[in-house]
Amino acid sequence: MKSYRKELWFDIPTRRAFLHITPKVEECLRESGIREGLCLVNAMHITASVFINDNESGLHADYERWLEQLAPHEPIRQYRHNDTGEDNGDAHLKRQIMGREVVVAVTEGRLDLGPWERIFYGEFDGRRRKRVLVKIIGE
Numbered sequence: 001m002k003s004y005r006k007e008l009w010f011d012i013p014t015r016r017a018f019l020h021i022t023p024k025v026e027e028c029l030r031e032s033g034i035r036e037g038l039c040l041v042n043a044m045h046i047t048a049s050v051f052i053n054d055n056e057s058g059l060h061a062d063y064e065r066w067l068e069q070l071a072p073h074e075p076i077r078q079y080r081h082n083d084t085g086e087d088n089g090d091a092h093l094k095r096q097i098m099g100r101e102v103v104v105a106v107t108e109g110r111l112d113l114g115p116w117e118r119i120f121y122g123e124f125d126g127r128r129r130k131r132v133l134v135k136i137i138g139e
Contacts, residue, residue, distance in 0.1 A: 001037075010129070015125065021119050025134055026110075034136050037139060039104045039106050041133070049100065067124075072090060098122050
């Protein structure tokens, strides 16, 4: 069995954003040479997420509004985590809701995604460099 590992680095200039990363993951798959197997994509930071859904701007706006209703950024003092001097308690909760990683089957050298499925990086406490791990195993 072959194994491939690559880190994708992102520097999102805003506090929150959703970034379509399917093309970057597909590039990793091509580099790996793996034709059959599994592809893990995970955020390596506790205030970021990787998830699969539709690449549609209205949905992303809905996510933004929904997540802010569930875990509003302000008032900052509402989160015990922020007693440490940080201001990102909401970002940790948003990450928990959206998830840490996705696993996608690799079939005939392609990501085995549904017709509208795409992979996204969700940033909830940006303005600094963060990474996503792509790990592909198979033959």
